[in-house]
Amino acid sequence: MVIVVMGVSGSGKTTVGGALAQRLGWAFADADSFHSAENVQKMRRGVPLTDQDRTPWLEALHNAIARWAAAADAGTVLACSALQRSYRDTLRANIDPAQLRFVYLRGSYELFDARLLGRTGHYMPETLLPSQFAALQEPAEDEALILDAGLPVDRIVDQIAEQLPAGR
Numbered sequence: 001m002v003i004v005v006m007g008v009s010g011s012g013k014t015t016v017g018g019a020l021a022q023r024l025g026w027a028f029a030d031a032d033s034f035h036s037a038e039n040v041q042k043m044r045r046g047v048p049l050t051d052q053d054r055t056p057w058l059e060a061l062h063n064a065i066a067r068w069a070a071a072a073d074a075g076t077v078l079a080c081s082a083l084q085r086s087y088r089d090t091l092r093a094n095i096d097p098a099q100l101r102f103v104y105l106r107g108s109y110e111l112f113d114a115r116l117l118g119r120t121g122h123y124m125p126e127t128l129l130p131s132q133f134a135a136l137q138e139p140a141e142d143e144a145l146i147l148d149a150g151l152p153v154d155r156i157v158d159q160i161a162e163q164l165p166a167g168r
Contacts, residue, residue: 001076001098002069002078003020003100004078004091004102005080006082006103006144007106007107017030019153021077023161026074032079034057036056048135058091061078065092069100082102098165101144101145101164106149109133
């Protein structure tokens with residue numbers, strides 16, 4: 001099974017995803033590590049990615065998700081923005097729906113902006129947050145588990161774990 005923890009920059013995807021993977025004893029991956037060097041440099045300069053920039057990244061992520069979902073004896077948590085419905089559709093194409101779950105960390109611009117202003121060592125500048133909110137197509141409740149990103153990490157992880165099928 002693969003759980004994609006999604007949301008805009010600063011929503012806590014990596015923190016929550018890492019904590020969830022640790023709780024479940026699963027592997028953790030960050031979609032940021034799948035970006036090309038060109039995409040990373042573009043974002044570092046404060047330039048939003050285009051859909052053309054994202055296409056190879058989304059395809060690489062889909063291929064990884066397909067491999068992880070096929071591994072019946074293991075689970076993976078992926079931190080990934082997955083901002084638009086079409087991006088999520090690419091990620092889930094031809095994947096058994098029972099093997100892929102999206103968790104959306106919802107929160108306010110102000111909360112995420114404050115987090116980004118306090119973050120160090122990441123290439124994604126705070127100046128790109130407006131473009132992330134502009135691109136965001138929030139998932140519906142039938143597409144993702146929607147959780148309050150402002151809650152403590154342990155509580156968010158508890159809420160996700162409670163939604164997993166027995167035996168996961």
